[in-house]
Amino acid sequence: MSEIRSVGVCGAGLMGNGIAQTCASAGLDVVLVELEQAPLDRGMSAIAKSLDKFVEKGKLSQTERAATAARIKASTDVADVKACDLVIEAIVENVEVKTALFRRLDEVLAPHAIICTNTSSLCVIELAAKTKRPDKVAGLHFFNPVPIMKLVEVVKTIATSQETVDALFAFSKKLGKEPILARDTPGFVVNRLLVPYLLYAIRLLEEGLASKEDIDNGMKLGCGYPMGPFELLDFVGLDTTYYIAEIMFDEFKDPMMAAPPLLKRMVLAGRLGRKSGKGFYDYA
Numbered sequence: 653m654s655e656i657r658s659v660g661v662c663g664a665g666l667m668g669n670g671i672a673q674t675c676a677s678a679g680l681d682v683v684l685v686e687l688e689q690a691p692l693d694r695g696m697s698a699i700a701k702s703l704d705k706f707v708e709k710g711k712l713s714q715t716e717r718a719a720t721a722a723r724i725k726a727s728t729d730v731a732d733v734k735a736c737d738l739v740i741e742a743i744v745e746n747v748e749v750k751t752a753l754f755r756r757l758d759e760v761l762a763p764h765a766i767i768c769t770n771t772s773s774l775c776v777i778e779l780a781a782k783t784k785r786p787d788k789v790a791g792l793h794f795f796n797p798v799p800i801m802k803l804v805e806v807v808k809t810i811a812t813s814q815e816t817v818d819a820l821f822a823f824s825k826k827l828g829k830e831p832i833l834a835r836d837t838p839g840f841v842v843n844r845l846l847v848p849y850l851l852y853a854i855r856l857l858e859e860g861l862a863s864k865e866d867i868d869n870g871m872k873l874g875c876g877y878p879m880g881p882f883e884l885l886d887f888v889g890l891d892t893t894y895y896i897a898e899i900m901f902d903e904f905k906d907p908m909m910a911a912p913p914l915l916k917r918m919v920l921a922g923r924l925g926r927k928s929g930k931g932f933y934d935y936a
């Protein structure tokens with residue numbers, strides 16, 4: 653296909669609004685869709701806040717900030733993505749809800765358009781199989797915070813065409829990201845390595861090896877990681893990590909991927925990390 657010029661993003665949550673912002677920053681026209689007005693407004697405010705941070709840090713001028721924001725059109729109607737060359741789905745990690753959206757996108761989009769999912773662990777082929785264009789469906793997995801993290805995983809299913817993969821590599825580079833290619837298995841490359849590491853850190857805490865602060869400092873100062881495992885768990889969300897671990901364990905039956913009892917209990921207690929104000933650390 654020819655170059656991707658306009659992008660639809662479905663879902664205005666943490667990942668969706670970050671993806672929309674990143675696309676607009678690269679000069680692309682973006683339609684950001686969320687079915688309800690309130691979460692759409694929250695997504696647009698998050699974009700404004702993030703752009704302000706870049707201005708404060710001197711990485712963006714006021715003129716560029718205004719031009720970037722103006723490239724994003726907010727909508728509560730999925731049909732508004734109909735003229736887009738690429739749609740990236742970043743809605744709730746629920747197969748039924750995603751499937752319904754993929755069917756709808758397949759109906760409204762032009763035949764050349766590519767549909768991607770930002771899922772971190774679900775089977776991409778299961779969504780692709782619900783469309784009449786499985787060759788034009790792939791995973792495009794971004795990392796949090798999307799406007800800052802450089803990586804994008806391009807996930808090729810057994811049906812994705814090489815032309816689609818090439819278009820997504822070119823697109824990722826246009827966003828200023830570095831793409832890597834991964835196969836369609838739960839966790840892809842990064843979460844497949846990261847999640848067992850995070851789970852193991854929780855096991856070490858359960859075992860009483862060291863305090864969470866010392867484990868975090870160990871990995872930051874000893875390995876140069878920007879965040880220790882407990883800071884990162886709070887940042888990613890304990891519920892998200894638990895959910896990914898469950899899917900990976902279900903697929904691979906590898907004990908390294910089994911959620912430790914403490915993680916499950918923290919999720920049950922509503923201690924989800926930064927987003928709930930409390931996780932391994934307190935953010936009150």
Ligand code: 3HC
Binds near residue numbers: 799884
């Ligand atoms: N837009 C959005 N968020 C911004 C931002 C911007 N322009 N600038 C900073 N941030 C965020 C940070 O996340 C943090 O949030 P807060 O203000 O709401 O508390 C805050 O702003 C910190 O900003 P700082 O300027 O103090 O920090 P830095 O910019 O120096 O670094 C960081 C922040 C980039 C998050 C760094 O700590 C880091 O690289 N951490 C590791 C992140 C990581 O590993 N991400 C991958 C997670 S795994 C994943 O996403 C996969 C999924 O499937 C689970």
